[in-house]
Amino acid sequence: xxxxxxxxxxxxxxxxxxxxxxxxxxxxxxxxxxxxxxxxxxxxxxxxxxxxxxxxxxxxxxxxxxxxxxxxxxxxxxxxxxxxxxxxxxxxxxxxxxxxxxxxxxxxxxxx
Amino acid sequence: xxxxxxxxxxxxxxxxxxxxxxxxxxxxxxxxxxxxxxxxxxxxxxxxxxxxxxxxxxxxxxxxxxxxxxxxxxxxxxxxxxxxxxxxxxxxxxxxxxxxxxxxxxxxxxxxx
Numbered sequence: 001x002x003x004x005x006x007x008x009x010x011x012x013x014x015x016x017x018x019x020x021x022x023x024x025x026x027x028x029x030x031x032x033x034x035x036x037x038x039x040x041x042x043x044x045x046x047x048x049x050x051x052x053x054x055x056x057x058x059x060x061x062x063x064x065x066x067x068x069x070x071x072x073x074x075x076x077x078x079x080x081x082x083x084x085x086x087x088x089x090x091x092x093x094x095x096x097x098x099x100x101x102x103x104x105x106x107x108x109x110x111x112x
Numbered sequence: 113x114x115x116x117x118x119x120x121x122x123x124x125x126x127x128x129x130x131x132x133x134x135x136x137x138x139x140x141x142x143x144x145x146x147x148x149x150x151x152x153x154x155x156x157x158x159x160x161x162x163x164x165x166x167x168x169x170x171x172x173x174x175x176x177x178x179x180x181x182x183x184x185x186x187x188x189x190x191x192x193x194x195x196x197x198x199x200x201x202x203x204x205x206x207x208x209x210x211x212x213x214x215x216x217x218x219x220x221x222x223x224x225x
Contacts, residue, residue, distance in 0.1 A: 004155075043156075043201060043215040090155050099144070103155030 001026055004093050004104035012110045018079040021107045025072050025093030031055075032074040033101070034066060037088040046089075049074055078109075086111045115139070116204050118216035125223055129192055133219045135185040135202030146203040147176050147187050149196075150218070156201060159187070192223045 005024045013019050025032050034046040045058040049068035066076040072093070078085055088108050092101040116137045125131050137145070144163045148156035160169045160176040162185070169176050173190045189196055202216040 042217040043203075045213050045215070092155070099161060100158050101146075103157065105155050 001028075004091060004102050006089075006091055006104040006107050008107060009105065010108050010110075012112065013081050014112050015081055015083060017081050018077065019081060019109060021076045021078075021089055021091075021109075023074045023076070023091035023093075023104060025074070025091075026095075026102055029093035029095060029102075030072055031094040031096065032068055032072060033092045033094070034074070034076050035090045035092070036060075037090060037106070038086075043090070046076070081111045083111050085109065116202055116214045116216040118200075118202050118219050120219060121217070122220040123222070125192055125221070127192060127194055127223050127225050131189050131192060131221065133187045133189075133200050133202075133221070135187070135204075135216055137183050137185070137202070137204045137214070137216075139183075139204040139206050139214050141207045142180060142183075143205045143207045145176075145178055145185050146205075146213075147174070147185075148201040148203060150199045150201060152198070159200075189221075194223050194225065197221060197223045 007022045031050045033048040035043050037043045046060055047054055047066050048056040052068045063079045068074045088106045090103050090106045092103045094101050119134045144161055146161045147159040149159055150156040159171050159174050162169050162178045164180050167178050175188045178185045199218040199220050201218040204214045
């Protein structure tokens with residue numbers, strides 16, 4: 001099976017812009033989670049989707065949103081970008097049987 | 113507040129030696145504890161997942177232990193290899209929190225020849 005894929009891999013934006021990141025889970029996985037990773041804060045949970053519904057949400061402002069489509073692909077949107085949003089954004093899909101999460105390679109976002 | 117503390121922050125060992133990484137948590141009520149390995153510039157890879165009833169789980173040269181009473185876990189790496197150089201992250205989730213996971217800051221391991 002193909003692994004979790006994320007696009008784009010790298011992105012440069014300026015403050016105030018918005019960005020949409022995409023994640024394609026492993027075939028058959030229905031749960032997709034998003035995480036932000038920065039050197040200072042480490043990995044932080046953003047939200048989790050299961051069967052097109054947001055099941056859990058972390059402590060991030062409303063500028064961070066997401067959605068999941070019927071084919072389990074997921075998108076994450078960040079509006080009104082701030083310098084502090086520069087980070088590696090990771091998505092992971094879960095094997096419902098073993099509960100193992102498989103991470104994608106991430107999208108590295110730089111906000112100037 | 114749910115917290116996960118890892119130690120040491122960084123570690124350097126010689127190839128072939130063993131090492132142990134620590135994870136202490138205050139997450140409650142406890143659901144499961146995961147160890148991940150993250151190579152530089154790549155996404156984390158799951159090593160082990162342990163629930164309340166499990167106190168040891170192995171994955172090749174990696175062995176994780178869990179003491180749910182003291183809320184401590186360790187990851188032991190046997191006969192280290194250069195490819196073990198990575199960041200090791202401990203993640204703890206609480207019951208009914210779904211994937212509102214609590215992450216440690218990680219231990220950066222460097223294995224030298």
